[in-house]
Amino acid sequence: MTGRVVALSGGIGGAKLALGLSRILPAHELVVVANTGDDFEHLGLAISPDLDTLMYTLAGLADEAQGWGLAGESWGFMAMVDRLGGESWFRLGDRDLAVHVERTRRLRGGTPLSQVTADLCKALGLGVTVLPMSDDPIRTRLETDEGWLNFQDYFVRRHCEPRVIRLEYHDAEQARPNPAILAALHDPALRAVIVCPSNPWLSIAPILAVPGMRKAIAACAAPVVAVSPIIGGRAVKGPIAKIMAELGLVPSAATALAHYDGLLDAVIVDPVDAADPGAYGAHMAVTDTLMTTLAEKTALAARTLDVAQSVTLAR
Amino acid sequence: MTGRVVALSGGIGGAKLALGLSRILPAHELVVVANTGDDFEHLGLAISPDLDTLMYTLAGLADEAQGWGLAGESWGFMAMVDRLGGESWFRLGDRDLAVHVERTRRLRGGTPLSQVTADLCKALGLGVTVLPMSDDPIRTRLETDEGWLNFQDYFVRRHCEPRVIRLEYHDAEQARPNPAILAALHDPALRAVIVCPSNPWLSIAPILAVPGMRKAIAACAAPVVAVSPIIGGRAVKGPIAKIMAELGLVPSAATALAHYDGLLDAVIVDPVDAADPGAYGAHMAVTDTLMTTLAEKTALAARTLDVAQSVTLAR
Secondary structure, three states, X not given: OOOOEEEEEXXXXXXXXXHHHHHHOOHHHEEEEEOOOOOEEEOOEEXXXXXXXXXXXXXXXXXXXXXXXXXXXXXXXXXXXXXXXXOOOOOOOHHHHHHHHHHHHHHHOOOOHHHHHHHHHHHOOOOOEEEEOEOOOOEEEEEXXXXXXXXXXXXXXXXXXXXXXXXXXXXXXXXXEOHHHHHHHHOOOOOEEEEOOOOHHHHHHHHHHOOOHHHHHHHOOOOEEEEOOEEOOEEOOOOHHHHHHHOOOOOOHHHHHHOOOOOOOEEEEOHHHOOOHHHHOOEEEEOOOOOOOHHHHHHHHHHXXXXXXXXXXXX | OOOOEEEEXXXXXXXXXXXXXXXXXXXXXXXXXXXXXXXXXXXXXXXXXXXXXXXXXXXXXXXXXXXXXXXXOOOXXXXXXXXXXXXXXXXXXXXXXXXXXXXXXHHHOOOOHHHHHHHHHHHOOOOOEEEEOEOOOOEEEEEEOOEEEEHHHHHHHOOOXXXXXXXXXXXXXXXXXXXXXXHHHHOOOOOXXXXXXXXXXXXXXXXXXXXXXXXXXXXXXXXXEEEOOEEOOEEOOOOHHHHHXXXXXXXXXXXXXXXXXXXXXXXXXXXXXXXXXXXXXXXXXXXXXXXXXXXXXXXHHHHHHHHHHHHHHHO
């Protein structure tokens, strides 16, 4: 099998598996599809948090301890924003800012986000392809007990504290999918679609909400394999378990993966979640899914490809 | 005399005298009019070099050794711009960037430059009023042996190396003067108009090119006093002597001040330029005009006010 692998990813958790995949696949065989539902305009700048987390992680530039931003970052810009009385709840590092300024300049000039992203990746020496799910703006919004909030207002400014009632992916229905993603999915040689252990509601659902995306994944030649973002009823990071409880769902691997609604051929869950294989409605594979070290990221990535291969061989 | 003093200024040299004036005048008695002919858009950001040099200098935040920018600045943004292959010939510090990002955001939102400037000055604790000459864009351009260049291309990117053939203040004829400046000039209690030792062609002429500005200065109740930007045929800083020679002019205090074309009631020149008092076509006062220390800036500022007062008393 020498076809490409398409990985769907949000930010931190997804980027870990994407990094693992990038260490065992030739660069031209990995296509990472990034959620852009978290994108927003802040201080007049176009910010794409998941795209940047993926780009920095895959380029080896990420601040891994922090989970976002660049390693060795400085904060002079934010200090001055504070001094000017500006909005400082969303932290933009000095080096990181160069990416936002460049992206903003080019988007305003009419260049599509996919092209800007490709050029940024190239400038950072990235061989792996990172594709925004769409060049059109789609904005994840949450109805909460404090009213409707934009994603970053909920996630960063309000620290995920408001109770979530429902979510929407604003303007998704009129967005066009990134054609490069559809082309990769339509490729008969496609090797696997990996759904990274990102938040199904906040990170993967926006990708699937882009018209044509879910259908293209369902129809693709390759197995669709998801890694559970939940381990033993808890999220590794982020508000997924809290949101699931607020939506009236039991925070479990099975419930989280059920949100993909029949799209999956196989799931990979942690040993603590392996009790009831029938719960997943798909082939269940069990392996350690907590990724801290690079070795763990690479091992889990290898396991996802093995599972995909076994599904293919069993067909 | 308790009326206000209006000082016309470019960047570095003018800011030194403005700082001196700010040390001997109550804040509400000083109005500094800034050249915005050097303004430009760079990396998609609205940059106003002279406004910022004045603002930083008067707020005590300037990097005085360098002559521009903020003291204690860091350069992470530029390092990343370099890494991304972006344009790095115009250096933007990390803290300085917060001002450009905020100004860009508000200008795009429709707030006039004068209001943005007032709010930035307030946030930095500035009591002195700093007024852009106009809210409309006016761009100083130079015809050179390399063709027409925008000011910053000539000044920063090309280090003033091309030979200047002529200058224009693009779009000046359709610009509206900042009404706050006209109001200050029309005030019968106006105490003095000080033309700072800035480049007459590059810094003061753009201000005078704004429709109504020259006329309002000529008609004002107060004496107009200029400090020579040339000492002994040489500029303290910048390309003024080189440009004058290229324009076919003898680089002297007399020739530089003659560019104000009858607008002046008095000139202040250095002792080395005091040989021919008749050359100035205005009352000549002689004093040391080189400003290095704060004491020298304050002393020269006091002298300009004394000269203005003596002109008033002699009327």
